[in-house]
Amino acid sequence: MKKFSDYSAQIEATLRNLTLPGGDLAGLYEPISYSLSAGGKRLRPGLVLMAAEAFGNAAAQAEDAAVGLEMFHNFTLLHDDVMDRSELRRGRQSVHARWDVNTAILSGDTMLTLATQCVAKVPDAVLRPVLDAFNDMALRVYEGQRLDMDFEQRDNVSIADYLRMISCKTGALLGASARIGALIGGASSDDAALMAEYGLMLGLAFQIQDDWLDVFGDASTFGKPIGGDINNNKKSYLLLTAIGSDTPEATAVAEAMKLPAGDTKVKIVTRLYERLDMSAKCRAAIQHYSSKALAALRSTSLSDEAREPFRLLVEKLTGRKK
Amino acid sequence: MKKFSDYSAQIEATLRNLTLPGGDLAGLYEPISYSLSAGGKRLRPGLVLMAAEAFGNAAAQAEDAAVGLEMFHNFTLLHDDVMDRSELRRGRQSVHARWDVNTAILSGDTMLTLATQCVAKVPDAVLRPVLDAFNDMALRVYEGQRLDMDFEQRDNVSIADYLRMISCKTGALLGASARIGALIGGASSDDAALMAEYGLMLGLAFQIQDDWLDVFGDASTFGKPIGGDINNNKKSYLLLTAIGSDTPEATAVAEAMKLPAGDTKVKIVTRLYERLDMSAKCRAAIQHYSSKALAALRSTSLSDEAREPFRLLVEKLTGRKK
Numbered sequence: 063m064k065k066f067s068d069y070s071a072q073i074e075a076t077l078r079n080l081t082l083p084g085g086d087l088a089g090l091y092e093p094i095s096y097s098l099s100a101g102g103k104r105l106r107p108g109l110v111l112m113a114a115e116a117f118g119n120a121a122a123q124a125e126d127a128a129v130g131l132e133m134f135h136n137f138t139l140l141h142d143d144v145m146d147r148s149e150l151r152r153g154r155q156s157v158h159a160r161w162d163v164n165t166a167i168l169s170g171d172t173m174l175t176l177a178t179q180c181v182a183k184v185p186d187a188v189l190r191p192v193l194d195a196f197n198d199m200a201l202r203v204y205e206g207q208r209l210d211m212d213f214e215q216r217d218n219v220s221i222a223d224y225l226r227m228i229s230c231k232t233g234a235l236l237g238a239s240a241r242i243g244a245l246i247g248g249a250s251s252d253d254a255a256l257m258a259e260y261g262l263m264l265g266l267a268f269q270i271q272d273d274w275l276d277v278f279g280d281a282s283t284f285g286k287p288i289g290g291d292i293n294n295n296k297k298s299y300l301l302l303t304a305i306g307s308d309t310p311e312a313t314a315v316a317e318a319m320k321l322p323a324g325d326t327k328v329k330i331v332t333r334l335y336e337r338l339d340m341s342a343k344c345r346a347a348i349q350h351y352s353s354k355a356l357a358a359l360r361s362t363s364l365s366d367e368a369r370e371p372f373r374l375l376v377e378k379l380t381g382r383k384k
Numbered sequence: 385m386k387k388f389s390d391y392s393a394q395i396e397a398t399l400r401n402l403t404l405p406g407g408d409l410a411g412l413y414e415p416i417s418y419s420l421s422a423g424g425k426r427l428r429p430g431l432v433l434m435a436a437e438a439f440g441n442a443a444a445q446a447e448d449a450a451v452g453l454e455m456f457h458n459f460t461l462l463h464d465d466v467m468d469r470s471e472l473r474r475g476r477q478s479v480h481a482r483w484d485v486n487t488a489i490l491s492g493d494t495m496l497t498l499a500t501q502c503v504a505k506v507p508d509a510v511l512r513p514v515l516d517a518f519n520d521m522a523l524r525v526y527e528g529q530r531l532d533m534d535f536e537q538r539d540n541v542s543i544a545d546y547l548r549m550i551s552c553k554t555g556a557l558l559g560a561s562a563r564i565g566a567l568i569g570g571a572s573s574d575d576a577a578l579m580a581e582y583g584l585m586l587g588l589a590f591q592i593q594d595d596w597l598d599v600f601g602d603a604s605t606f607g608k609p610i611g612g613d614i615n616n617n618k619k620s621y622l623l624l625t626a627i628g629s630d631t632p633e634a635t636a637v638a639e640a641m642k643l644p645a646g647d648t649k650v651k652i653v654t655r656l657y658e659r660l661d662m663s664a665k666c667r668a669a670i671q672h673y674s675s676k677a678l679a680a681l682r683s684t685s686l687s688d689e690a691r692e693p694f695r696l697l698v699e700k701l702t703g704r705k706k
């Protein structure tokens with residue numbers, strides 16, 4: 063049985079062989095190669111291939127679409143890094159830091175169109191449903207990013223608001239990856255919808271895990287500075303849960319968040335999170351969404367054997383350290 | 385016979401009735417409505433409708449695609465205005481000036497996906513060629529914008545470089561509009577290619593006219609401050625032709641371009657352009673590309689009558705004052 067890492071390795075190899083125009087257009091395309099060569103989990107394209115293989119032994123036919131989903135993901139990173147003023151991405155300079163903001167905008171736009179082109183290389187029979195799923199997903203992702211930015215100015219963000227935001231910003235893309243792979247594999251529309259649900263729920267579990275790692279992860283493996291969310295006053299799952307708790311610590315966290323960014327602030331908030339047992343609370347939420355992902359998976363027409371790599375992927379992602 | 389202004393009026397009405405999500409997503413979609421409500425010539429969507437009607441009485445079926453092309457055009461304006469730091473667009477604040485840069489980036493991204501969605505609403509039979517034409521065009525437009533930005537740093541830009549740049553940045557979009565309209569109308573691929581050539585050549589004539597208007601236009605009708613290209617040291621058709629001329633004025637223009645931005649600079653360079661008879665030179669170039677547009681049009685299988693509104697459009701655009 064092939065597992066997720068086989069598919070992600072396949073995509074890694076494909077991306078390494080991707081050639082883009084150069085010459086006097088290098089200024090447009092080089093940042094794209096740079097962005098795609100930074101590694102990463104290749105979660106979205108791996109999911110496309112794995113779903114295509116599960117439903118129709120169609121991993122080979124799904125390669126272009128898989129590259130398209132990874133290209134889309136990286137496009138959002140280029141633009142998000144501009145919007146968030148993030149200078150670092152996967153341990154290297156972000157595109158706007160290495161080149162400039164205009165380059166990140168324009169090469170990002172180019173990646174969105176290249177992504178659409180790749181996704182559109184699916185067989186005619188599934189072109190329309192795949193394209194619809196891709197475009198709908200893209201709108202959800204922008205909506206999620208807009209909500210996320212708006213959250214910065216709001217002090218009444220609820221956990222429900224947060225879940226909606228990450229459903230859009232993170233969940234929709236994993237959902238679309240699983241759905242598009244399934245469609246290419248010839249899945250029925252019911253099965254494709256269940257796979258989208260699997261991806262969405264996996265995305266929620268994944269994002270909460272990410273929020274947890276941002277506080278309790280290991281700096282040497284996480285790839286980003288620990289405590290970044292605390293220092294940026296990010297409305298994370300931990301912050302919203304802590305502030306929403308009916309405890310003395312809720313007020314203390316709210317007060318501590320007013321401190322200037324720095325190690326002291328991170329230390330104080332982390333200590334309060336520990337007293338609130340936030341690790342257990344995150345674990346429970348991750349468990350909740352993982353179970354929903356697995357329930358959707360079990361409702362598909364896939365055999366136990368075909369489902370196994372998807373089950374293992376949930377385990378792998380929710381137990382990860384980076 | 386319906387003429388261009390009938391089609392542009394039709395699109396204007398359609399755009400007025402376009403509804404986008406609101407509520408807590410207004411921050412994403414309101415700037416899009418704002419951008420689309422600013423008027424403009426509606427050249428690209430008008431061309432889509434006119435071509436669909438000419439080849440297959442299909443203006444009604446081409447409405448969504450026409451909106452898609454206008455949406456794409458406006459997406460590029462949002463991002464270009466950020467890259468060029470333009471605060472004004474069609475006599476109003478540009479989106480990044482009215483909101484902020486992040487909004488212009490993210491709502492612009494949203495417009496690109498909405499544009500793709502609209503364009504994809506064509507009948508299944510032409511979905512693939514229409515989508516291919518749209519995506520190829522989009523890449524040309526980004527390449528044109530990249531070249532245009534790179535020109536700012538170069539002092540060896542030739543007229544050939546300039547023509548390639550505007551073929552991408554302006555011509556490709558007009559070409560794709562005519563091609564996509566023709567495809568929706570059921571045109572053969574030969575006819576669709578000839579219509580793309582018509583649009584491309586019309587685009588070149590249009591852009592050179594635009595460069596001329598930027599210097600010799602009437603401030604009250606042009607919508608932008610006269611002399612903007614001179615003050616921004618833009619490598620326009622006029623500047624490159626003047627500098628490339630074997631005359632004493634060539635050196636004088638190059639020297640004058642080193643002056644600080646302001647009325648004096650505009651006045652001096654304009655005087656030199658007049659001595660170089662730049663209006664006549666622009667007119668000749670516009671005539672050259674207009675003729676090529678009309679030659680492509682005559683090579684199509686369209687009847688004289690069906691060709692007439694396209695001929696009139698060339699006349700109208702190359703004789704325009706705004």
